[in-house]
Amino acid sequence: MNSPRTSVQPSDLSAVLSERLFTQGSLPRYAPGVTLAAAIVVGGVLHLSGVASGLAAVAVVVLYAVAIYGWSLAVEGARKAKNRVVTTVVTAAFLLALLPLISVVITVVGNGVGRLDVEFFTYSMHGVVGEGGGVYHAIMGTLLITALATVISVPVGMLCAIYLVEYAKGKLGRAITFFVDVMTGIPSIVAGLFAYALFALIFGPGVRMGVMGAVALSVLMIPIVVRSTEEMLRLVPAELREAAYALAVPKWRTIVKVVLPTAGAGIATGVTLAIARVVGETAPLLVTVGITTGVNMNPFDDRMATLPVFAYRQFMSPGLPPEPAIDRAWTAALLLVAVVMLLNLVARLISRLFAPKARA
Amino acid sequence: MAKRIDVADLNIYYGETLAVQDVSMSIEPRSVTALIGPSGCGKSTFLRSLNRMHELIPKARVAGKVMVDGQDLYAPDVDPVAVRSQIGMVFQRPNPFPTMSIYDNVAAGIKLNAKRMRTSELDEIVERSLRQANLWDEVKDRLDKPGTGLSGGQQQRLCIARAIAVRPDVLLMDEPCSALDPISTQKIEDLITELKADYTIVIVTHNMQQAARVSDTTAFFNLRGIGQPGQLVEIGDTATIFSAPANKATEDYISGRFG
Numbered sequence: 001m002n003s004p005r006t007s008v009q010p011s012d013l014s015a016v017l018s019e020r021l022f023t024q025g026s027l028p029r030y031a032p033g034v035t036l037a038a039a040i041v042v043g044g045v046l047h048l049s050g051v052a053s054g055l056a057a058v059a060v061v062v063l064y065a066v067a068i069y070g071w072s073l074a075v076e077g078a079r080k081a082k083n084r085v086v087t088t089v090v091t092a093a094f095l096l097a098l099l100p101l102i103s104v105v106i107t108v109v110g111n112g113v114g115r116l117d118v119e120f121f122t123y124s125m126h127g128v129v130g131e132g133g134g135v136y137h138a139i140m141g142t143l144l145i146t147a148l149a150t151v152i153s154v155p156v157g158m159l160c161a162i163y164l165v166e167y168a169k170g171k172l173g174r175a176i177t178f179f180v181d182v183m184t185g186i187p188s189i190v191a192g193l194f195a196y197a198l199f200a201l202i203f204g205p206g207v208r209m210g211v212m213g214a215v216a217l218s219v220l221m222i223p224i225v226v227r228s229t230e231e232m233l234r235l236v237p238a239e240l241r242e243a244a245y246a247l248a249v250p251k252w253r254t255i256v257k258v259v260l261p262t263a264g265a266g267i268a269t270g271v272t273l274a275i276a277r278v279v280g281e282t283a284p285l286l287v288t289v290g291i292t293t294g295v296n297m298n299p300f301d302d303r304m305a306t307l308p309v310f311a312y313r314q315f316m317s318p319g320l321p322p323e324p325a326i327d328r329a330w331t332a333a334l335l336l337v338a339v340v341m342l343l344n345l346v347a348r349l350i351s352r353l354f355a356p357k358a359r360a
Numbered sequence: 361m362a363k364r365i366d367v368a369d370l371n372i373y374y375g376e377t378l379a380v381q382d383v384s385m386s387i388e389p390r391s392v393t394a395l396i397g398p399s400g401c402g403k404s405t406f407l408r409s410l411n412r413m414h415e416l417i418p419k420a421r422v423a424g425k426v427m428v429d430g431q432d433l434y435a436p437d438v439d440p441v442a443v444r445s446q447i448g449m450v451f452q453r454p455n456p457f458p459t460m461s462i463y464d465n466v467a468a469g470i471k472l473n474a475k476r477m478r479t480s481e482l483d484e485i486v487e488r489s490l491r492q493a494n495l496w497d498e499v500k501d502r503l504d505k506p507g508t509g510l511s512g513g514q515q516q517r518l519c520i521a522r523a524i525a526v527r528p529d530v531l532l533m534d535e536p537c538s539a540l541d542p543i544s545t546q547k548i549e550d551l552i553t554e555l556k557a558d559y560t561i562v563i564v565t566h567n568m569q570q571a572a573r574v575s576d577t578t579a580f581f582n583l584r585g586i587g588q589p590g591q592l593v594e595i596g597d598t599a600t601i602f603s604a605p606a607n608k609a610t611e612d613y614i615s616g617r618f619g
Contacts, residue, residue, distance in 0.1 A: 239451060239455040240455055242413065242449075242451065243451065243519070244468070245413060245444060246411065246444055246449035247445075247469035247472065247522065247526060248443075248444040248445030248526065249441075249468075249472040250441050253474070257471075258457055262457070262459050356458035
């Protein structure tokens with residue numbers, strides 16, 4: 001009789017033991033399904049009796065959450081009941097976030113697939129009125145301008161990131177980081193107006209060139225490249241730099257030959273995502289590059305067509321009859337979505353294929 | 361080409377904080393000097409000040425003299441890169457370059473510095489360094505595979521091969537076995553004993569038996585108190601330090617009565 005527990009009477013003991021079991025009540029596996037079905041039925045009835053479909057969907061989620069909470073609380077206890085409610089909320093939020101994406105893809109594919117023909121890829125809009133025509137000129141324009149923007153932003157952004165990670169100390173570094181953050185938030189139309197103002201100062205007002213668009217896109221791209229490169233460079237272990245220094249490798253060679261190759265895959269992924277981010281920009285190209293109906297392969301002279309501006313133009317001023325132009329706009333939009341998706345896939349591929357491998 | 365190191369009144373700082381105070385010692389060529397002492401007493405900091413790696417940490421600085429065969433490492437016109445080409449270093453955690461093959465890792469000191477060299481000559485250096493590091497037989501058939509694919513012990517021997525491929529005069533080792541199993545440790549200790557014939561070796565270790573096994577001279581570092589800088593308490597013949605230390609703190613530390 002050296003502890004209070006041993007003094008419990010035998011009849012109490014079994015009660016105490018039964019409270020300390022590892023097992024507890026649990027809902028049957030079909031419980032969530034049944035509850036959801038019931039909630040949907042109620043929602044359906046609400047909808048039929050005149051409630052708007054969106055509101056009915058919200059009612060289904062709320063009803064399900066309340067019902068499963070009550071049921072689980074009665075059978076399983078408070079912790080599991082809370083778990084079920086939070087699971088419901090997380091799943092509902094996920095579906096809500098997915099909804100616009102799925103809707104956009106379905107709409108764009110549904111409307112755009114009609115004009116996805118050979119003519120669309122091989123013809124420009126030169127002399128086209130009404131049906132037919134293509135986006136060859138816009139594809140070329142987008143490729144050229146985006147490539148130029150990449151050529152401008154990647155060196156600037158990478159060198160800036162290298163400075164920040166490897167050399168910056170104190171105020172200048174912090175100031176640059178701050179302004180890069182500010183740049184990340186610049187509205188794209190402001191970037192466009194900046195490029196327009198810059199070139200108007202040099203070449204006079206009314207100037208239109210592909211390279212202006214590239215400069216505007218660079219303003220948007222540089223902070224993304226700086227940020228992603230910076231993060232990748234910071235991931236390179238300090239031990240690798242020390243290993244190189246200990247071999248009497250100068251700092252700049254250490255950066256070029258050890259740090260950059262180690263971070264290479266990550267940097268390439270970041271650059272690809274930055275391209276994906278700007279390839280669909282419309283506003284800055286609208287004010288700098290404008291639009292044209294014919295092929296212009298010279299980004300240093302006159303207007304060029306680009307896919308986003310093309311889609312915008314075809315939609316805003318379709319002419320008569322409007323249907324062929326609207327169809328072209330949808331297909332251009334589909335093309336843009338596909339390009340962005342492709343760039344994202346390429347980014348994933350790069351990071352998978354070229355990352356330093358741990359195993360032989 | 362092993363070199364003698366004489367340290368006089370060395371004070372090592374991190375910003376305003378004095379980390380190691382008034383160290384004076386001599387390190388003999390072709391010998392192994394072990395630095396022992398509790399964590400945070402400045403052994404590694406001292407070691408890193410011997411090839412000017414300490415100053416890579418922002419705001420870190422050193423005052424005092426480190427003479428290597430009569431040249432002051434901290435004289436104003438000394439190029440730290442030139443210093444490091446003669447004083448190599450092996451780190452606590454194996455750190456092969458992940459983008460390079462085993463071969464390229466060993467050749468890194470030469471390739472990264474863009475020294476021009478015939479392939480046959482480079483092959484020879486790589487093979488010699490790997491043989492010296494007792495790694496050649498294990499990797500000779502997969503020299504083109506990534507260095508990070510090796511086991512921890514092999515990686516550490518690869519790092520040693522990399523360090524000796526550039527033929528330094530002094531080899532600094534910062535707890536080279538602390539991340540390794542006893543068998544790999546044994547191999548590296550054997551290697552240290554072999555390398556002693558050609559190099560001046562300074563090794564930081566937390567393993568007293570290791571210090572007793574591999575070193576000729578042992579230096580005991582200690583903190584005077586919490587928040588105080590580390591100091592060199594005692595340096596002497598390893599046999600003497602472990603059998604009849606002059607200082608009470610040394611005796612307490614090596615016999616496990618520390619703290």
